[in-house]
Amino acid sequence: MEAAVRTSGLRKEFRGTVALQGLDLVVPPGSxxxxxxxxxxxxxxxxxxxTGLLRPTSGTAEVLGLDVASRPDEVQRRVGYLPGRFVGYPDLTGGEYLRYLAALRGGVEWSEVDRLADRFELDLARRLGTLSHGNQQKVGLVQAFMHRPDLLVLDEPTTGLDPIMQAEFLSLVGEASRSGATVFLSSHILSEVEAVADTVAILREGELVRTATIPELRAQVVRRWDVTFVHEVPADVLRAIPQVAEVRVRDRTAHLVLAGSAEELLRTVAPYGVENVETHETDLTEVFLRYYTHEEEPWRVA
Ligand SMILES: Nc1ncnc2c1ncn2[C@@H]1O[C@H](COP(=O)(O)OP(=O)(O)OP(=O)(O)O)[C@@H](O)[C@H]1O
Ligand SMILES: [Mg+2]
Structure with a gap:
C-alpha cells in the first residue's frame, strides 16, 4: 500500500529563517x-x-498519494485537519459552523457530528465566541473527524482539553486507527504519544533527529536499580560491568543506572552476597528529553 504521507527533501524558509531543512518522512498507512x-x-x-496551506521552498509532499502542491483542494477535502490555533467564526454556533464546513467539504453524515459532539460533551447550540478555549478545541476536533477521513493531521490536538476529554480523544484516535485511518499528530505531551502512537519522529531545529517505534525507544530506556549487599558494596566490580553506566554507593546499597541487559550484572554480583534488588521503572520522558537537548547519544548516561 502507498504511504499515507511521504515527503522528500521538504524545505521551508521564512525570510532567512530555515524552519524545515529537507525533511524525508514516510508515514505508513494505518499508523x-x-x-x-x-x-x-x-x-x-x-x-x-x-495540508497545502504553505508552499515549500523546495522538495515535495505527497498525502494519500496526492501531490500536495498541485492538488491542495483535494488534499484539504480528504484530510481531517486540526490547526494548532483553531478559531471558527465567533458569531456562529458550533452547529452552524460545522454545517457550513460540512457543506463545503461534502461527505459528512450529520449523525456522525452528533455522535462526536456527544462524546466530547459539546453543546452545538452555543456561539463559538462564548465557548471556553477547551470547548472551542472540541469543535475543531469534531470538524477534523466528522467526514471520517483516511488521514487525520492534528496539531497539538489536546491543547486545552481536560484529562477526561484527553482520554476521550485518545480513544477516538484508537478507533479511527482500527478502522484503517492514519493519524499524524504533533504533541508535547509525551504520555499521550506513548499511549497512542506506534511510531514517533523527533524534530529539532527543523531536522529529524530520530524516527523510532515506541518499543525501540523503550529498549533505550535506562533503568535504575538499587542493589543492597550483605556486606560491603563491591563498587569497582560494578563499575567494570559495561552495561552499568553509573554507580553511587550509600551504606550497603549501590544505586545503579543500567543501560542494556542486566544479565552480566546479575551474574557478576551473585558471589558477593546480594540481600535485595529494587528496580525503578522509568518512562519514555527521560529518553525524549535527552533528544530535545543536544546530546549525541541520548541513551547514554553521562
Ligand atoms: N509565518 C512565519 N514567518 C516567519 N517565521 C515563521 C513563520 N512560521 C514559522 N516560523 C518559524 O519557523 C520555525 C518553526 O516554527 P513552527 O511553528 O513550525 O514550530 P513548532 O515546532 O510548531 O513549535 P511549537 O511547539 O511552539 O508549536 C520557528 O523558528 C518559527 O519562528
Ligand atoms: Mg506548533
Whole structure:
C-alpha cells in the first residue's frame, strides 16, 4: 500500500529563517504517528506544508498519494485537519459552523457530528465566541473527524482539553486507527504519544533527529536499580560491568543506572552476597528529553 504521507527533501524558509531543512518522512498507512519536538522545531510548519496551506521552498509532499502542491483542494477535502490555533467564526454556533464546513467539504453524515459532539460533551447550540478555549478545541476536533477521513493531521490536538476529554480523544484516535485511518499528530505531551502512537519522529531545529517505534525507544530506556549487599558494596566490580553506566554507593546499597541487559550484572554480583534488588521503572520522558537537548547519544548516561 502507498504511504499515507511521504515527503522528500521538504524545505521551508521564512525570510532567512530555515524552519524545515529537507525533511524525508514516510508515514505508513494505518499508523498513528507522533510528531514531537521542542517549541519552534518546525512541527506546525510541516503540518501546514502537508495540508497545502504553505508552499515549500523546495522538495515535495505527497498525502494519500496526492501531490500536495498541485492538488491542495483535494488534499484539504480528504484530510481531517486540526490547526494548532483553531478559531471558527465567533458569531456562529458550533452547529452552524460545522454545517457550513460540512457543506463545503461534502461527505459528512450529520449523525456522525452528533455522535462526536456527544462524546466530547459539546453543546452545538452555543456561539463559538462564548465557548471556553477547551470547548472551542472540541469543535475543531469534531470538524477534523466528522467526514471520517483516511488521514487525520492534528496539531497539538489536546491543547486545552481536560484529562477526561484527553482520554476521550485518545480513544477516538484508537478507533479511527482500527478502522484503517492514519493519524499524524504533533504533541508535547509525551504520555499521550506513548499511549497512542506506534511510531514517533523527533524534530529539532527543523531536522529529524530520530524516527523510532515506541518499543525501540523503550529498549533505550535506562533503568535504575538499587542493589543492597550483605556486606560491603563491591563498587569497582560494578563499575567494570559495561552495561552499568553509573554507580553511587550509600551504606550497603549501590544505586545503579543500567543501560542494556542486566544479565552480566546479575551474574557478576551473585558471589558477593546480594540481600535485595529494587528496580525503578522509568518512562519514555527521560529518553525524549535527552533528544530535545543536544546530546549525541541520548541513551547514554553521562
Ligand atoms: N509565518 C512565519 N514567518 C516567519 N517565521 C515563521 C513563520 N512560521 C514559522 N516560523 C518559524 O519557523 C520555525 C518553526 O516554527 P513552527 O511553528 O513550525 O514550530 P513548532 O515546532 O510548531 O513549535 P511549537 O511547539 O511552539 O508549536 C520557528 O523558528 C518559527 O519562528
Ligand atoms: Mg506548533
Amino acid at each position: 498513528v504517528f507522533g510528531y514531537l519536538g521542542p517549541n519552534g522545531a518546525g512541527k506546525t510548519t510541516t503540518i501546514r506544508l502537508l
